[in-house]
Amino acid sequence: MPSNTDEPTKQHLLDLTPDDLAVALKEMGEPGYRAKQILQWVYERNASSWDEMTNLSKPLRERMAERFTIFSSEVVRRAASTDGTVKLLLRWPDGATSECVMIPTEKSKTACVSSQVGCPVGCRFCASGLDGLQRNLSTGQIIEQALYARREALAAGDRLSNIVFMGLGEPLANYDNVIGAVEIINADWGLGIGARKITISTVGLPKQIRKLAHEGYQVNLALSLHAPNDALRAELIPWAEKISIRELTSACAEYFQMTGREITLEYTLLAGTNDSEANARELSGFVKRLRCNVNLLRYNPVESLPYRRPSAEAAHAFQERLRALGVNAHIRKSRGKDIDAACGQLRRREMQEQGGISLPVVDG
Numbered sequence: 001m002p003s004n005t006d007e008p009t010k011q012h013l014l015d016l017t018p019d020d021l022a023v024a025l026k027e028m029g030e031p032g033y034r035a036k037q038i039l040q041w042v043y044e045r046n047a048s049s050w051d052e053m054t055n056l057s058k059p060l061r062e063r064m065a066e067r068f069t070i071f072s073s074e075v076v077r078r079a080a081s082t083d084g085t086v087k088l089l090l091r092w093p094d095g096a097t098s099e100c101v102m103i104p105t106e107k108s109k110t111a112c113v114s115s116q117v118g119c120p121v122g123c124r125f126c127a128s129g130l131d132g133l134q135r136n137l138s139t140g141q142i143i144e145q146a147l148y149a150r151r152e153a154l155a156a157g158d159r160l161s162n163i164v165f166m167g168l169g170e171p172l173a174n175y176d177n178v179i180g181a182v183e184i185i186n187a188d189w190g191l192g193i194g195a196r197k198i199t200i201s202t203v204g205l206p207k208q209i210r211k212l213a214h215e216g217y218q219v220n221l222a223l224s225l226h227a228p229n230d231a232l233r234a235e236l237i238p239w240a241e242k243i244s245i246r247e248l249t250s251a252c253a254e255y256f257q258m259t260g261r262e263i264t265l266e267y268t269l270l271a272g273t274n275d276s277e278a279n280a281r282e283l284s285g286f287v288k289r290l291r292c293n294v295n296l297l298r299y300n301p302v303e304s305l306p307y308r309r310p311s312a313e314a315a316h317a318f319q320e321r322l323r324a325l326g327v328n329a330h331i332r333k334s335r336g337k338d339i340d341a342a343c344g345q346l347r348r349r350e351m352q353e354q355g356g357i358s359l360p361v362v363d364g
């Protein structure tokens with residue numbers, strides 16, 4: 001895949017809608033219909049270089065290449081798991097790195113994309129959060145990850161069917177760029193993936209959840225709750241100090257009302273911290289107020305952090321408690337265990353080898 005890491009001043013083609021590109025082409029003295037042709041090459045025909053666009057004249061291809069970059073990152077690591085999961089570490093022109101993952105199952109091929117470089121939330125159990133936020137990813141950089149994942153899906157003999165914003169970063173803290181990416185992922189002229197196959201995962205920003213509810217997309221919302229009461233949640237997630245579960249319930253209820261999409265709760269089980277019988281009871285109360293499903297994740301321990309991974313039996317017992325209370329709860333399987341597929345792990349390994357940090361991280 002070509003890269004332009006030495007040319008950061010060019011405009012990223014993947015940031016643009018057909019209308020944006022038509023305007024740019026008109027400024028260059030070209031007819032607007034070329035925009036459709038160019039985007040067809042990228043989104044339908046998987047072109048990654050201007051030279052492949054043979055229905056454009058050579059001089060136009062050269063002028064486009066001078067002004068626009070298609071793929072701006074380079075793949076610095078590619079790790080393939082025995083279960084088919086493929087993880088890519090991308091380096092952007094400014095040297096920042098981010099990860100994307102293609103996760104295959106029998107029924108689907110899912111791209112897990114990052115929305116930020118690093119993460120501003122700082123969850124106490126997550127090493128990625130400890131490093132803080134470096135910067136937002138642009139719309140084009142998010143789309144670029146999805147296109148890389150689509151290549152991996154096609155190489156595995158299938159089309160890309162789902163996109164989840166569950167990589168590094170808080171998607172709703174990079175709202176405009178994430179919505180720009182959702183538009184392109186969902187558009188017929190773009191990746192053509194239905195909104196119901198797109199999931200945005202958030203620690204819960206009520207104002208942005210309400211805004212998203214009114215965007216007119218039926219995307220799935222996954223709420224990373226991780227604790228069933230405000231005190232414990234604030235202990236685990238610094239941003240939760242200012243955001244109560246009551247506010248989140250109300251924002252999520254509005255989301256459900258506007259979109260008809262059931263919320264999924266993500267709950268990382270931390271042994272001895274949030275996996276008691278009382279925690280299950282509290283959690284079931286929240287779930288019933290919202291009518292949502294629960295995904296349980298067993299924590300992957302982080303060196304130097306005090307949290308522990310519960311045994312498979314303990315996780316199962318928690319799931320059964322929830323089920324007995326009428327809650328639809330699943331234990332999410334870890335994928336790509338043999339390739340550092342937990343969130344941020346490949347990036348941290350790269351940084352570690354460059355003389356930076358030294359901690360592995362949590363799932364999700």
Ligand code: SF4
Nearest residue numbers: 119121122123126129
């Ligand atoms: Fe950010 Fe997710 Fe880590 Fe929390 S768990 S710090 S939201 S990457």
